[in-house]
Amino acid sequence: MEAVAKSAANPMQVIRDFDYGTPKRENGRTIREFSLTAGTSAIQLNSAVSYNIWDLNGRIPGPTLRAKQGDRVRILFLNKAGHSHSLHFHGIHPAEMDGVRPVSNGSATIYEFDAEPFGVHLYHCHIEPVTRHIAKGLYGMFIIDPPTPRPPADEIALVMAGYDVDDDNHNEYYAFNGLPDYYMDHSIRIYQNQLIRLYVLNIIEFDPAVTFHLHANFFDVYPLGMTLTPNQKTDVITMGVAERHILEFAFRYPGKYMFHPHQDAIAEHGCMGQFEVVAD
Amino acid sequence: MEAVAKSAANPMQVIRDFDYGTPKRENGRTIREFSLTAGTSAIQLNSAVSYNIWDLNGRIPGPTLRAKQGDRVRILFLNKAGHSHSLHFHGIHPAEMDGVRPVSNGSATIYEFDAEPFGVHLYHCHIEPVTRHIAKGLYGMFIIDPPTPRPPADEIALVMAGYDVDDDNHNEYYAFNGLPDYYMDHSIRIYQNQLIRLYVLNIIEFDPAVTFHLHANFFDVYPLGMTLTPNQKTDVITMGVAERHILEFAFRYPGKYMFHPHQDAIAEHGCMGQFEVVAD
Amino acid sequence: MEAVAKSAANPMQVIRDFDYGTPKRENGRTIREFSLTAGTSAIQLNSAVSYNIWDLNGRIPGPTLRAKQGDRVRILFLNKAGHSHSLHFHGIHPAEMDGVRPVSNGSATIYEFDAEPFGVHLYHCHIEPVTRHIAKGLYGMFIIDPPTPRPPADEIALVMAGYDVDDDNHNEYYAFNGLPDYYMDHSIRIYQNQLIRLYVLNIIEFDPAVTFHLHANFFDVYPLGMTLTPNQKTDVITMGVAERHILEFAFRYPGKYMFHPHQDAIAEHGCMGQFEVVAD
Ligand SMILES: [Cu+2]
Ligand SMILES: [Cu+2]
Ligand SMILES: [Cu+2]
Ligand SMILES: [Cu+2]
Ligand SMILES: [Cu+2]
Ligand SMILES: [Cu+2]
Ligand code: NA
Ligand code: NA
Ligand code: NA
Ligand code: NA
Ligand code: NA
Ligand code: NA
Ligand SMILES: [Zn+2]
Ligand SMILES: [Zn+2]
Ligand SMILES: [Zn+2]
Ligand SMILES: [Zn+2]
Ligand SMILES: [Zn+2]
Ligand SMILES: [Zn+2]
Ligand SMILES: [Zn+2]
Ligand SMILES: [Zn+2]
Ligand SMILES: [Zn+2]
Numbered sequence: 001m002e003a004v005a006k007s008a009a010n011p012m013q014v015i016r017d018f019d020y021g022t023p024k025r026e027n028g029r030t031i032r033e034f035s036l037t038a039g040t041s042a043i044q045l046n047s048a049v050s051y052n053i054w055d056l057n058g059r060i061p062g063p064t065l066r067a068k069q070g071d072r073v074r075i076l077f078l079n080k081a082g083h084s085h086s087l088h089f090h091g092i093h094p095a096e097m098d099g100v101r102p103v104s105n106g107s108a109t110i111y112e113f114d115a116e117p118f119g120v121h122l123y124h125c126h127i128e129p130v131t132r133h134i135a136k137g138l139y140g141m142f143i144i145d146p147p148t149p150r151p152p153a154d155e156i157a158l159v160m161a162g163y164d165v166d167d168d169n170h171n172e173y174y175a176f177n178g179l180p181d182y183y184m185d186h187s188i189r190i191y192q193n194q195l196i197r198l199y200v201l202n203i204i205e206f207d208p209a210v211t212f213h214l215h216a217n218f219f220d221v222y223p224l225g226m227t228l229t230p231n232q233k234t235d236v237i238t239m240g241v242a243e244r245h246i247l248e249f250a251f252r253y254p255g256k257y258m259f260h261p262h263q264d265a266i267a268e269h270g271c272m273g274q275f276e277v278v279a280d
Numbered sequence: 281m282e283a284v285a286k287s288a289a290n291p292m293q294v295i296r297d298f299d300y301g302t303p304k305r306e307n308g309r310t311i312r313e314f315s316l317t318a319g320t321s322a323i324q325l326n327s328a329v330s331y332n333i334w335d336l337n338g339r340i341p342g343p344t345l346r347a348k349q350g351d352r353v354r355i356l357f358l359n360k361a362g363h364s365h366s367l368h369f370h371g372i373h374p375a376e377m378d379g380v381r382p383v384s385n386g387s388a389t390i391y392e393f394d395a396e397p398f399g400v401h402l403y404h405c406h407i408e409p410v411t412r413h414i415a416k417g418l419y420g421m422f423i424i425d426p427p428t429p430r431p432p433a434d435e436i437a438l439v440m441a442g443y444d445v446d447d448d449n450h451n452e453y454y455a456f457n458g459l460p461d462y463y464m465d466h467s468i469r470i471y472q473n474q475l476i477r478l479y480v481l482n483i484i485e486f487d488p489a490v491t492f493h494l495h496a497n498f499f500d501v502y503p504l505g506m507t508l509t510p511n512q513k514t515d516v517i518t519m520g521v522a523e524r525h526i527l528e529f530a531f532r533y534p535g536k537y538m539f540h541p542h543q544d545a546i547a548e549h550g551c552m553g554q555f556e557v558v559a560d
Numbered sequence: 561m562e563a564v565a566k567s568a569a570n571p572m573q574v575i576r577d578f579d580y581g582t583p584k585r586e587n588g589r590t591i592r593e594f595s596l597t598a599g600t601s602a603i604q605l606n607s608a609v610s611y612n613i614w615d616l617n618g619r620i621p622g623p624t625l626r627a628k629q630g631d632r633v634r635i636l637f638l639n640k641a642g643h644s645h646s647l648h649f650h651g652i653h654p655a656e657m658d659g660v661r662p663v664s665n666g667s668a669t670i671y672e673f674d675a676e677p678f679g680v681h682l683y684h685c686h687i688e689p690v691t692r693h694i695a696k697g698l699y700g701m702f703i704i705d706p707p708t709p710r711p712p713a714d715e716i717a718l719v720m721a722g723y724d725v726d727d728d729n730h731n732e733y734y735a736f737n738g739l740p741d742y743y744m745d746h747s748i749r750i751y752q753n754q755l756i757r758l759y760v761l762n763i764i765e766f767d768p769a770v771t772f773h774l775h776a777n778f779f780d781v782y783p784l785g786m787t788l789t790p791n792q793k794t795d796v797i798t799m800g801v802a803e804r805h806i807l808e809f810a811f812r813y814p815g816k817y818m819f820h821p822h823q824d825a826i827a828e829h830g831c832m833g834q835f836e837v838v839a840d
Binding site (some may be wrong): 236 | 652660677800803
Binding site for chain 2 (some may be wrong): 088090091092093094095096097098100117128129130131134169205206208209223224226231238239240241242243
């Protein structure tokens with residue numbers, strides 16, 4: 001079934017795929033142009049359940065946009081998703097660029113602002129009902145790197161989201177990076193003693209908060225990625241909706257290690273994955 | 281309809297209304313006497329829904345009491361609200377002043393203790409079921425200022441609460457300072473580049489936690505207002521029931537900016553507002 | 561009724577009962593051997609409701625295991641509880657010791673690893689559905705002491721858990737240390753001005769988070785017990801599932817003081833207790 005290869009939900013591609021846009025020079029500074037097109041597609045949540053989503057550039061979650069603090073960012077947003085939508089960015093910007101006004105189907109707009117402050121941020125549609133526009137797929141991560149780059153690491157993006165397939169304001173499925181349980185069958189391969197830098201975002205609507213847990217290890221927390229030094233070491237971190245952090249760790253021993261929210265009902269409905277640590 | 285002018289829910293009045301009580305000198309120290317009377321009234325949650333609440337001094341939320349660390353605080357509590365109630369203060373005090381004993385309808389009591397430690401605290405009725413006695417309106421903010429005052433700022437109090445109008449332990453409506461959606465229609469006017477000091481309290485029962493979000497900006501967090509330096513900069517902060525913080529920020533650009541819990545179902549049921557930033 | 565004396569739920573015994581295992585010397589280092597046997601029993605949640613649980617060494621919660629950082633820990637796990645179970649420890653260990661593989665009824669296994677890092681950790685069954693295997697009783701606290709002991713204090717363990725007696729993924733009862741409302745009728749006696757060191761664990765499934773509150777006082781938070789200095793003073797702390805902390809305080813005045821999650825519906829369904837502070 002070739003449809004699988006073209007699915008908007010492709011978790012293995014999402015983990016290390018960062019979109020730096022198209023850099024340009026204008027008036028002596030760097031402008032990064034990003035192009036985001038909202039569309040519609042269907043994904044298979046499991047062998048029995050297909051679900052109609054809104055995608056961005058054919059992806060769910062949308063592209064992980066990435067810039068450096070101080071870059072100018074220009075997002076060309078084209079809406080081909082059949083309803084009015086918008087892109088609201090977390091970050092600092094003027095009211096006109098806040099992305100709360102509807103962009104009607106078939107039309108386009110430009111969001112432009114300075115990339116600041118450095119950290120792990122996000123964007124999402126802000127059209128009412130926001131719960132629905134988010135839960136159907138219109139969200140993504142927005143990373144702003146600090147002026148001096150962070151130390152080298154194996155960098156991985158993890159977006160936690162929910163699927164309310166029967167529109168009752170309660171999620172039946174959950175996923176890391178788009179598909180329930182995907183990383184249980186397809187472990188994320190990492191190397192023993194290698195520094196791992198997770199960029200983790202919680203955009204699960206309808207559940208107040210989740211507590212991200214990593215097995216058999218502890219991680220350093222850089223809150224919102226807005227600091228260069230960690231403020232805590234832990235193996236559980238509670239994240240409300242739209243919270244996001246950098247989590248750093250290395251595994252000392254090879255083998256398979258699960259990660260999941262410790263609200264275990266959420267884990268057992270799809271928000272579950274594992275690392276496979278390969279001996280170095 | 282003159283009833284509107286007299287409503288217990290009057291969000292525009294609440295934001296900058298601080299009750300310093302009546303200061304007296306006794307034995308060489310400052311005593312602040314506050315008078316709080318519980319009563320009953322009805323408020324309009326929207327044009328179709330009226331709801332019977334318990335108010336304090338004719339307000340919901342109750343008055344924002346304010347003292348300086350080290351002051352003696354004396355609260356004269358008069359219960360005219362038809363059932364037994366009490367006032368339990370968060371803070372340090374002897375067991376006799378803890379406000380867990382019922383004060384029957386028509387009677388009064390005095391709570392007296394030293395104001396400490398400085399921070400953003402709260403008071404609420406502690407009669408069972410506490411969920412119901414809180415959700416029907418018996419709560420308020422209690423600010424204790426540090427010995428050396430904080431720097432000048434435009435100070436604003438925001439109390440998040442829920443309304444369970446059909447008594448099913450689930451909120452149908454939410455509000456900042458008493459009325460659903462009020463600050464969407466009546467923006468809170470602030471000035472560009474002016475330091476804003478929000479005193480924010482989450483007293484929403486039946487929902488485990490909310491994540492307060494401010495658009496297009498980041499704020500400094502003074503946890504529980506119990507520090508003089510912030511411990512984090514963020515644009516989202518998760519707050520369990522009875523959590524409260526000082527959040528400081530200034531807007532660089534004029535315009536309108538929303539604030540709301542990022543549990544968007546809660547926002548869309550009334551816990552939504554906006555600042556209008558006026559050019560300086 | 562002698563059954564009471566033999567109940568698996570015995571909160572008064574749990575508070576100050578630390579299991580240091582059997583220390584042995586092997587190859588020049590300390591090994592602590594612990595023996596944990598899963599069984600079945602029934603407890604009385606109140607005078608009308610009996611509930612079948614899985615216990616560990618005849619207890620709910622399971623024993624509070626305790627070692628010093630750097631000790632080798634060896635847990636002999638014997639499963640006599642009728643279904644497959646396992647013990648998954650939070651901490652650092654190789655994948656083989658992660659406790660995610662089923663141990664069938666009637667068989668045994670050994671988990672062995674170095675005790676690190678110091679802090680308040682936990683263990684629990686990791687067999688699916690994990691929610692059910694936890695909620696029916698297979699969890700306990702696992703304290704690793706720092707190399708230099710913490711200052712002397714009256715140390716008390718508090719485990720918050722829920723009971724979903726009708727299997728609808730919603731808790732009808734809650735408890736500190738096994739029994740609803742127990743410490744309301746049987747206050748925990750402590751002394752005025754005595755340093756109290758609470759080890760608090762939230763292992764309530766089906767609720768996203770709770771906010772632990774202590775009346776009339778503030779406590780120092782040592783996050784996960786993984787630091788030797790506190791990072792916050794507060795009277796409310798929001799804890800997701802599997803979060804745990806050290807909380808330190810002393811009471812200045814004698815009398816009775818409640819503690820409970822400030823999600824008051826949870827408190828009023830059994831997660832409620834009080835200290836009785838005895839004059840020194
Ligand atoms: Cu949309
Ligand atoms: Cu684990
Ligand atoms: Cu009351
Ligand atoms: Cu925003
Ligand atoms: Cu089990
Ligand atoms: Cu209290
Ligand atoms: Na649903
Ligand atoms: Na776990
Ligand atoms: Na309701
Ligand atoms: Na937003
Ligand atoms: Na239940
Ligand atoms: Na309280
Ligand atoms: Zn459903
Ligand atoms: Zn957002
Ligand atoms: Zn797990
Ligand atoms: Zn209802
Ligand atoms: Zn309270
Ligand atoms: Zn918003
Ligand atoms: Zn039930
Ligand atoms: Zn766990
Ligand atoms: Zn209380």
